Amino acid sequence: MAQLTPPYARIAADLRRRIAGGELAPGDRVPSTRQLAREWNVALATATKALTALRQDGLVQARPRVGTVVAPRSRRPAQPDRPAPSGGPATAVGDPAAGAQQRADRELSQERVVRVAVGIADAEGLAALSMRSVAARLGAATMAAYRYVHSKDELILLMADTVFGELRLPPHPAAGPAPEGWRDRLELGARALWRVHRAHPWLAQIGPLTRPLLLPNLLTYSEWMLGTLDGCGLAPATALDLNALLYSHVLGLAIQRERETAAESSTGLTEDAWMVQQAATLASLTASGAYPAFARLLDALGDDGYDLRLDGLFETGLAAMLDGVARLVEGP
CATH class of the missing domain: 1.10.10.60 (Homeodomain-like)
Structure with missing residues (x-):
């Protein structure tokens, strides 16, 4: 009796067909593991195995914060690599x-x-x-x-x-010379931490602020920030509080990046595409007269609208927080 094709192989074959037929072009997002699991009624591990098979064939590739996309044609092998029998274990030969x-x-x-x-x-x-x-x-x-x-x-x-470990703070060779002023040093540390969380937003989900992660490379960051605050003449508890506040500023915004990554993966909609879908609801709310300040501000922005960018929020929040630190360090 002929063997049934495993579910992951059927999923992989369907995606290969869609790629070969041009339905999925180079750079297009391939359905996520969650979408495949839901569509084919299989476990996430089965969907993952299907995408792994396509990666091994060079047909797709993973892109951070985007998902799995169809690989450029120039990067695909003429034929998928297949292991050749080498006289090893019998299972490998057969x-x-x-x-x-x-x-x-x-x-x-x-x-x-x-x-x-x-x-x-x-x-x-x-x-x-x-x-x-x-x-x-x-x-x-x-x-x-x-x-x-x-x-x-x-x-x-x-x-x-x-x-x-991707943090680049002095004396790391890639960091350059260490700034002298306390504000410049805190800015350097906070921006380094933001870059790491921006590249890996899931970091913000792995532990509450009240249970700090005792990791060598994270302590490198804390040593830089606390060493700077300790030199400002602040009480020890105040220095620790300020370090926690600056750290939580990064975490709070990074959590939003992680949630956007998860939302895009589960829905297949980018942030802009989702906003387009909400246009009618937004217009109805602003026209209702129940939210005059909100409507007035949006109207003042004109056709350009409001473009919420987390990098801008990070810089605005960091400047405001450091202004507050300055009042503690330098006085009113």
């Missing part, structure tokens, strides 16, 4: 897929597991992350990944410390 998985298992390392996990969280949000999805992306067995990371919680902490 089943190329099993042989490929065995090789993937042998090539695993903690660094590879963490880096792949970071890529999943960057592209699809932290909710899409699981040990199974990481193993599927690596083409390895789930239990093989557990040899290097014991749990999802441990994996997330390793991911966080890895990306906090």
Whole structure:
């Protein structure tokens, strides 16, 4: 009796057909794992395995904060790489897929597991992350990944410390000379932290402010900020409070980036496309007369409208907070 085609293979075949037929062009977003799981009524791990098969064939690629997109034609191999029998284990000779998985298992390392996990969280949000999805992306067995990371919680902490390693603060060679003034030093630290959260917005979801993450690379940031505040003649508790407030300013905005990533992944709508859908509701609310200040401000903006940008909010909030610090440091 003929074997049934596995669900992940059917999903992958359908996506290959859509790519080959031009329905999905280079750069187009491929349905997310959540969308595929819902459409095909399969588990997230099955949808992840289908996308992994397409990545291995060079047909799609992951882009941070965008998701999985169709790869440029120039980057696709003429034929998908297929493992050739090499006289290894019998399962590898009789089943190329099993042989490929065995090789993937042998090539695993903690660094590879963490880096792949970071890529999943960057592209699809932290909710899409699981040990199974990481193993599927690596083409390895789930239990093989557990040899290097014991749990999802441990994996997330390793991911966080890895990306906090992207902070560039003196004496790091890429940071340049350290500024002398306290305000310039705090700005440098806050902007470095914002860049890391901007690139990895899921960071804002992994722990409450009241339970600080004791990670070496995050403590590097805190040492820079606290060292600066400690030199301003502030009470110890005040210095710690200000460090927490500046940190929470970054977290508060980064959470919005993470929520946007999750919303776009689940709905397939960009922020702009979603706003277009809300145009009629917005017009009805502003015309009702119940919200005069809101309507007046929107009307004053004219055709350009209001363009909410988190980078601008970060800079506005940072300047206001540092003005407040200046009053504490320098007096009224």
